[in-house]
Amino acid sequence: MNITKKLFNYIILKFEPFIWTVIKNHPSTYLNGNNQLFINYERFFLISKFFFKNLIKKNNKVLDVGIYPGTTVKLLQELSNHFKFKNSFDGLGIGFDSQFKNEMKKIDVNLYEFDLENLNDQFKKIPKLKSDNYDFIILTDVIEHLQNPYIILGELYRLLKKNGKLMISTDNVSRFDHLISLLKGRSTYVPLLESNMFYSGDWRPHFREYDKMELIKLGTWNGFKLIEHKYYESYFGTYFKIGNKLIKRKKISLYHFVKKIFIKTNHKFMDNQILILEKVELSKNFSKPNHTSDDLKWNETRKKFKIY
Numbered sequence: 199m200n201i202t203k204k205l206f207n208y209i210i211l212k213f214e215p216f217i218w219t220v221i222k223n224h225p226s227t228y229l230n231g232n233n234q235l236f237i238n239y240e241r242f243f244l245i246s247k248f249f250f251k252n253l254i255k256k257n258n259k260v261l262d263v264g265i266y267p268g269t270t271v272k273l274l275q276e277l278s279n280h281f282k283f284k285n286s287f288d289g290l291g292i293g294f295d296s297q298f299k300n301e302m303k304k305i306d307v308n309l310y311e312f313d314l315e316n317l318n319d320q321f322k323k324i325p326k327l328k329s330d331n332y333d334f335i336i337l338t339d340v341i342e343h344l345q346n347p348y349i350i351l352g353e354l355y356r357l358l359k360k361n362g363k364l365m366i367s368t369d370n371v372s373r374f375d376h377l378i379s380l381l382k383g384r385s386t387y388v389p390l391l392e393s394n395m396f397y398s399g400d401w402r403p404h405f406r407e408y409d410k411m412e413l414i415k416l417g418t419w420n421g422f423k424l425i426e427h428k429y430y431e432s433y434f435g436t437y438f439k440i441g442n443k444l445i446k447r448k449k450i451s452l453y454h455f456v457k458k459i460f461i462k463t464n465h466k467f468m469d470n471q472i473l474i475l476e477k478v479e480l481s482k483n484f485s486k487p488n489h490t491s492d493d494l495k496w497n498e499t500r501k502k503f504k505i506y
Contacts, residue, residue, distance in 0.1 A: 199250040199281060206243050207444050209276055210235055216301060219267050228447070232438050234269050239437035239444075240430055241367060244472050245270060245338055246277055252363050252425065252474050257284040258333040261357065262307075263314070264340035265289030266298065271307055271336075288332075290314075290324070293400035317349050323356070330359050338367040341413075343402040349489075351420040355477055364422060364475040370429060371407035373469040374457050410466070413473060415505050419486045422475035429468040431461060 215233035224230050235242055262271045271287045278285045288308045302309055312324050335354050341347045354364055376386040388404045390396070397403060408416075414424050436447045461467050487503045490496050 199253065201243070201247040201250055201277070203243065205280075206246060209280060210239075210242075210273070211439065211442055211444060213273065213276065216268055216272070216298075218297070219269055226435065229435050232435070234267060235273065236437045236439055236444075237435050238432065240432050241339070241470065241472075242269070242273060244428065244430055245336070245365070245367060246273065248365055248426070248428075248472060248474055249274055249334070249336070250277065250281070252365070253283070253285075253334065255333075256282070258286075259331065260285055260287045260334045260336065261327075261332045262287060262289045262336045262338075263291070263354065264337065264343075265291045265302075265307070265309070266293055268298065268302060268307075270338055271302075272305060274336075275305055275307075290327075314350050315345055317353055318346070322349065322353060324353060327357055329356050332357050333359055333362050335362070335364045337364060340368075341366055342368045342404045342407050345405050348416055348419070351416055351422070355421045358477040360477065360479065362477045363425070364417070364477070365472070366413060366417075366475070367470065367472040368413070369404070369407045370409065370466075370469055370471045371412075372409050372466060374461055374467040375469060377467060410471060410473075411505055413471070415503075417473075417475040419503070421478060421480050421484070421486075423478050425474040425476050427471065427473040429465040429471050431468045432470045 213235060215235055219234040221229045221232055221234075221237070229237060260271075260274070265271055266289075268289070271289060274285070275287060286306070288310065289302060290310045290312060292311060292313050294302075294309055294311055299309060310324070310326055314324075317324070335358055337354070344350060351364075358364065371386070379386050387393075393403050394405070410427060410429075414427070417424065433446070436449065438445055438447065487499045490499065
């Protein structure tokens with residue numbers, strides 16, 4: 199099933215955003231009054247496109263990991279209804295207030311409240327979620343917030359049916375903006391005041407960002423194979439709705455002009471990436487790196503599973 203920009207725009211221009219996704223009192227004043235769907239237009243377009251492109255049937259059981267604020271699941275439901283797909287959605291995450299729970303109930307989304315950071319070497323299973331239960335799992339703009347996504351991807355492998363798909367979207371650590379920061383002698387890490395040092399609420403600051411190969415390795419080490427990967431430029435905050443029209447705000451500066459020319463032929467420097475992984479049956483010879491506190495074993499693991 200092919201999602202075109204024309205169809206996507208038709209759906210989102212009728213989309214009613216959840217009230218908590220509308221931006222208010224933001225330091226970047228141009229975002230105020232806009233909502234999450236339009237601010238992240240390119241990301242949601244590719245999520246929708248990759249989702250329907252990789253479905254092999256019309257009735258799928260889907261899990262959205264890190265479901266809050268609910269825009270992704272609501273959008274995919276509306277597109278499913280448009281195509282007459284009978285997809286059922288579950289959501290996993292934290293920080294669900296009564297308003298959010300009520301809105302999810304209205305659109306028939308089952309919620310499971312669980313903090314993924316609680317998964318570790320001893321506690322590897324999410325309670326109440328059965329093995330081999332989902333056709334498709336969504337992990338969009340979540341992995342960069344997790345302290346140990348390696349263990350979590352192993353758990354998502356358990357939850358997927360045979361040949362089930364996992365979609366991941368996240369920042370690209372090798373993006374153009376980082377390249378320029380390094381040339382200026384500046385850090386590419388999360389700004390100090392936006393880091394875990396100064397905030398410990400339900401919203402998690404970025405813990406680590408990844409390049410393409412790192413994401414693929416995290417997947418293959420957990421029994422997945424790569425189906426598709428794409429770099430993309432997010433154009434964060436440049437789209438908004440006026441009346442019944444979608445408008446793109448143009449960024450006019452020498453910096454953006456140079457960046458546009460550079461990434462046009464060097465896609466690996468775009469600011470975001472999205473990929474589809476497929477669960478494969480593990481062979482008897484399958485091996486994966488494991489966590490250890492032993493220095494010798496750690497060094498052996500680093501040699502055996504070296505990425506580059």
